[in-house]
Amino acid sequence: MSAEHLDDIGARLAAARARVAAAEHDAHRAPGSARLLLATKTVPLDGVRSALLADAAARAGDPAAPAPVLVGENRVQELVAKAPHLADLAPEVHLIGPLQSNKVNQALGVAGCVETVDSVALAERLATRCAASGRVLDVLVQVNVSGEETKHGAHPDAAVRTALDVAALDGLRLRGFMTVGARSSDPARVRAGYRLLREIRDEVRDSGEPGAEGAIELSMGMSGDLELAVAEGATIVRVGSAVFGARPL
Structure with a gap:
């Protein structure tokens, strides 16, 4: 990335945080209740480091500052390649893309959370x-x-x-749910999907089943629709282009 673009990342990150804060306010939610995750698919290492350093600088010395940003990778190979070069900054790293069975060991070596468990077989x-x-x-x-x-x-x-089946497995801690919103220009349709995920989360969290009580997270909403997600209770919003710019084709 060019030096000029790297300098812009801090300002873009601040703008994304401001959008989240405004959405929380509009939804009558507590400040900091929706955490920012940086979706870093295809983002060069210097761009990821710049964002993490800008985030740390913005929060330094402020006891009311929001939680540090999370880092999310779609591809296990990128996750593994970048992780050693981010270790000094100690980000919490999530896998936010599909996980193939032959990549499980690689992913577990780096990821602190896998957001894309879509079957009991993968969970097992x-x-x-x-x-x-x-x-x-x-x-x-x-x-x-x-x-x-x-x-x-x-x-x-x-x-x-x-x-509930995932929550019962030893070795896993069910923390909540993730979705990718509808690809639609109709805000009502997008928001309805996020509302559905919240209702699913609430049913599981309140079920009384073993391991279900910790299922509080809702990872939903991206750069284009994060306000809709926050309005429906998102606790993690995933932003990429809003901070790093458009991805190369």
């Missing part, structure tokens, strides 16, 4: 690896709230049962 593979290594992995269940064939995730009708 993760749980087996985690139990063998004596660790507990945070996971979110991904739900396809829009019904679009291009989207990954459990069907909404199966999401509650899937999540």
Whole structure:
């Protein structure tokens, strides 16, 4: 990235934080209740580091500052390649893209949370690896709230049962749910999907089933629609282009 573009990242990040804060205010939510995740797919390492350093500088010395940004990678190979070069900044790293069974071991070496568990079978593979290594992995269940064939995730009708089965597995900690909003210019349709995810989360969280009480997170909303997601209760919003600019084709 050019020096000029790197300098812009801090300002873009501040603008994204301001959007989240305004959305929280409009939704009568507590400041800082929606956390920012930087979606860093195809973003060069110097861009990711610039964003993390700008975030740390903006929060320095401010006891009321929001929580540090999270880092989210779509591809395991990028996750693994970048992680050693970010270790000194100690970000919390999430996998936000599909996880193939042959990449589980690689992902577990780096990711603190896998947001894209969409089946019990995948959860069981993760749980087996985690139990063998004596660790507990945070996971979110991904739900396809829009019904679009291009989207990954459990069907909404199966999401509650899937999540409760995941919550019961040793080695995993169910933290909530994730979705990619509908690809639509109709805000009502997009928001309805986010509302559905919140309702699924609430049903699981309040079920009384073992391991379900910690399912509080809602990872939903991106650069173009984060206000709609925050209005429906998002606790994590994933922003990429709003901070890093348009991705190269």
